[in-house]
Amino acid sequence: MFVLFNSYLFIFIFLPLTFIIYFYLNYKKLTKVSSLFLIFASLFFYSWWNILYLPLILGSILFNYLISKKLNKFNPKKLLSKKLLLTFGVIANVTLLGYFKYTDFLIENFNLLMHTQHQLLHLSLPLAISFFTFQQISYLIDSYHKRTGYYSFREYTLFVTFFPQLIAGPIVHHQEMIPQFFKYNSTLKNYKNIALGLFIFSIGLFKKVIIADTFASWANQGFDIATTLNLIVAWTVSLSYTFQLYFDFSGYTDMAIGLALLFNIQLPINFNSPYKSTDIQDFWRRWHITLGRFLRDYIYIPLGGNQKGLLLTYLNLLITFIIGGIWHGAGWTFVFWGFLHGMALVIHRIWQQFGIKLWRWVAWLITFNFINISWIFFRAKEWEDAIKILKAMFSLENIAIHPKVAQLFPFLNDYSNIHFSAVFPAIAGDGWTLISIVITFIILLKTQNSMEKLKNFKHNYKTLLFTVVIFIISLFSLNKVSDFLYFNF
Numbered sequence: 052m053f054v055l056f057n058s059y060l061f062i063f064i065f066l067p068l069t070f071i072i073y074f075y076l077n078y079k080k081l082t083k084v085s086s087l088f089l090i091f092a093s094l095f096f097y098s099w100w101n102i103l104y105l106p107l108i109l110g111s112i113l114f115n116y117l118i119s120k121k122l123n124k125f126n127p128k129k130l131l132s133k134k135l136l137l138t139f140g141v142i143a144n145v146t147l148l149g150y151f152k153y154t155d156f157l158i159e160n161f162n163l164l165m166h167t168q169h170q171l172l173h174l175s176l177p178l179a180i181s182f183f184t185f186q187q188i189s190y191l192i193d194s195y196h197k198r199t200g201y202y203s204f205r206e207y208t209l210f211v212t213f214f215p216q217l218i219a220g221p222i223v224h225h226q227e228m229i230p231q232f233f234k235y236n237s238t239l240k241n242y243k244n245i246a247l248g249l250f251i252f253s254i255g256l257f258k259k260v261i262i263a264d265t266f267a268s269w270a271n272q273g274f275d276i277a278t279t280l281n282l283i284v285a286w287t288v289s290l291s292y293t294f295q296l297y298f299d300f301s302g303y304t305d306m307a308i309g310l311a312l313l314f315n316i317q318l319p320i321n322f323n324s325p326y327k328s329t330d331i332q333d334f335w336r337r338w339h340i341t342l343g344r345f346l347r348d349y350i351y352i353p354l355g356g357n358q359k360g361l362l363l364t365y366l367n368l369l370i371t372f373i374i375g376g377i378w379h380g381a382g383w384t385f386v387f388w389g390f391l392h393g394m395a396l397v398i399h400r401i402w403q404q405f406g407i408k409l410w411r412w413v414a415w416l417i418t419f420n421f422i423n424i425s426w427i428f429f430r431a432k433e434w435e436d437a438i439k440i441l442k443a444m445f446s447l448e449n450i451a452i453h454p455k456v457a458q459l460f461p462f463l464n465d466y467s468n469i470h471f472s473a474v475f476p477a478i479a480g481d482g483w484t485l486i487s488i489v490i491t492f493i494i495l496l497k498t499q500n501s502m503e504k505l506k507n508f509k510h511n512y513k514t515l516l517f518t519v520v521i522f523i524i525s526l527f528s529l530n531k532v533s534d535f536l537y538f539n540f
Contacts, residue, residue, distance in 0.1 A: 056306045057259050059529055065096065069214075070313055077238035086209055086232065089314070093214035097178065104177040108212070111147065115140065115187040116207045119194035123201065137195045141188055148184045151176055156381035178538065179218045181378060183211055185342075189349055190225055202229055215310035219303050219537040221321040221341040228316070237315040247508055248312030253522040254501045255305025259535070260528040263298035265487065266291040267533065272478035274436050282450050284477055285443030287484060292430045293423045294491050297326065299536045300339070305501045324500045326422070329414040331395040334422060342378075346371050365400065369393035379429070380539070384437060388428045395421060 055061060069092045076085035098105040118140040125133040155171045162169055190207075193199045202210075202225070210229050211217075231237055273280060273288025280288065304321040311318045325338035335343045351371040357364040369390065376389020409417070424441070431437035443449075475484050499507070508514065 055534065056303065056310070057256055057525075057529060057533075059526075062526075062529075065092075066310070066313075073314065074238075074240050082233075082238055083205070085238065086205060090205070090209050090212055093209075093212040093217060096214045097212065097217060100178045101175070107147075107177055108179075108183060111144070111183065111187065112208055112211050113204075114143065115191060116204055119191055119199060119207075120201075122191065122194040123197060123199065133195065137191060140191045144184050144188050144191075148180055150174075151180060153377075153381045176539075182220050182222055183217065185222050185345055185378070186211060189222075189345060192349055193225065199225055206232065213311070213316070215307040215314075215316075216318055219300070219307075219535055220339075221304060221307065221319050222345050223319060223341065224344075227319060231316050234315075239315070241315050243510075244312045244315050246510060247505060248309040249522075250309070250508060250514065250518050251312065251501060251505050252306050252309030253518045253525065254504065255302040255307075255309060256525040257521040258298040258302030258305065258501075260525050260531075262491070263295050263302055264528070264531065264533055266295035266298070266491075269475075269478045269480050269484055270295050270430070272480075273440065274430055275432070277477040278439075279449075280439065280443040280477060282443060282446060284475060284480075285440050287475065287480065287488065288478060289423055289427055289440055289444060290488055291478075291484075293326075293426050294488070294495075296426060296430075296536060297322075297495075301501070303535045303537065308505075320502050322500065323502065324495070326419060326495045327415070328418050328422075329411055330418055331392065331399050331421065334418060335392075335396070342375065346375050350374055361400075365397045368396045368400070372396065382432075384428045384431050384434065388425055391421075391425045391428070395425075 069089070073085050073089055073092075076082075076088055094105065094109075097108060118136065121136060122133060122140075125136070151174050154174060158169050158171055161167065190199060206229050209232055210223070210225055213228070213232075216223055270288055270292035273284065273291065277284075277288075301322040304318075308318045308320075319341055321340050323337040323340065325334050328334035328337055351367055354367040354370060355363055356367060370393075372393035373386060373389040375392070376385045376387070379385050379388075424444075427437050427440050431440070475481055478484070
């Protein structure tokens with residue numbers, strides 16, 4: 052698929068051509084033409100997946116731009132009419148998203164509840180609809196509060212469609228993006244930004260095709276194919292998905308940040324070592340930061356935030372994270388995942404009232420295991436898949452241990468629930484599987500994350516060699532191209 056960052060067509064054809072033409076037009080002082088070209092290139096990039104959805108995103112952009120202009124022009128005395136227009140705009144966006152994303156889910160549940168047999172529509176989810184919908188809802192709300200200024204349709208369209216962040220974020224804010232596009236320095240080739248962009252893009256590409264896709268094979272086998280799992284394999288499956296999701300999505304975000312830097316645009320940081328978190332609030336300050344920002348600014352705070360007493364604060368947290376769960380996907384497992392995180396934040400707030408401090412390693416262990424277990428519901432296609440993994444993770448009835456371990460620890464032979472055999476055949480794994488998990492833990496907990504590496508970037512031969520090596524290694528794995536997980540959301 053051309054739309055993937057991790058494909059030869061994108062890396063060797065679309066990206067170089069777009070870069071060369073964009074800066075050539077700027078070199079010729081055709082800055083308006085260059086921005087129009089970038090819009091065209093972004094829409095071409097988007098429509099390659101399915102050109103039938105091109106009118107949908109264009110219609111969404113035009114609709115929201117017109118509503119936002121109207122909101123900006125409203126006389127303060129007509130507050131009721133202004134609120135009605137905002138409400139209409141938000142509902143229209145949510146309805147569009149809901150139609151494509153949740154219609155079949157609603158039909159399934161209606162059939163189950165009313166014992167009917169209405170046919171499902173089997174609608175294809177338009178690429179990026181979750182992201183550009185939230186992005187434009189935030190723009191409408193900011194227009195209502197007169198925080199958007201009077202941007203042209205060209206400026207607004209580029210803000211929504213800019214191809215590095217269009218498909219799966221970060222969920223960008225107009226104030227941090229639109230002014231960048233039209234600064235004079237942004238129109239000039241910046242060799243430092245090119246070096247930074249290629250550096251971070253290569254890291255993201257490596258994360259995706261080498262790390263995330265390796266863990267994906269074991270996670271997919273465990274969730275979708277294996278019928279029975281033993282304790283060690285079940286934990287391996289859950290950790291494999293926990294690592295796959297992180298390296299897949301943070302890899303995409305790194306690549307997006309790198310691509311934007313090539314065009315002198317700084318996208319917001321979306322990840323900051325979230326698996327180092329020592330409490331759930333800290334996790335949401337580090338994980339998918341731009342989504343957390345949206346949920347806080349446009350759902351939690353408008354609901355009342357923490358300004359209306361403890362009970363309403365807890366209720367607002369639950370509502371916010373259930374909405375966050377639903378945003379990710381149409382299924383009760385996503386709703387339950389959001390509920391779990393909302394409840395975790397409520398419990399964290401209550402715990403803080405007591406002022407009890409845990410040892411740091413204990414706090415990390417509790418937080419990480421909660422996150423790891425909650426991801427099971429996020430990944431599972433059906434409840435039964437989640438229960439299968441969870442039962443095996445906490446069952447001592449079936450423990451498989453490699454025969455060589457028995458030679459080192461003979462006393463294990465005395466336990467009837469332990470059998471000695473190959474541990475990982477159910478997920479097509481081997482000894483490398485366990486080694487990969489250990490190495491990944493060390494990388495996540497003991498090394499700098501990609502944004503720290505970007506901040507500490509040095510122009511030297513060591514950095515150049517590192518970039519070239521991981522880029523080449525990644526290129527050799529592009530023959531097994533796979534979608535990014537967040538394309539499904």
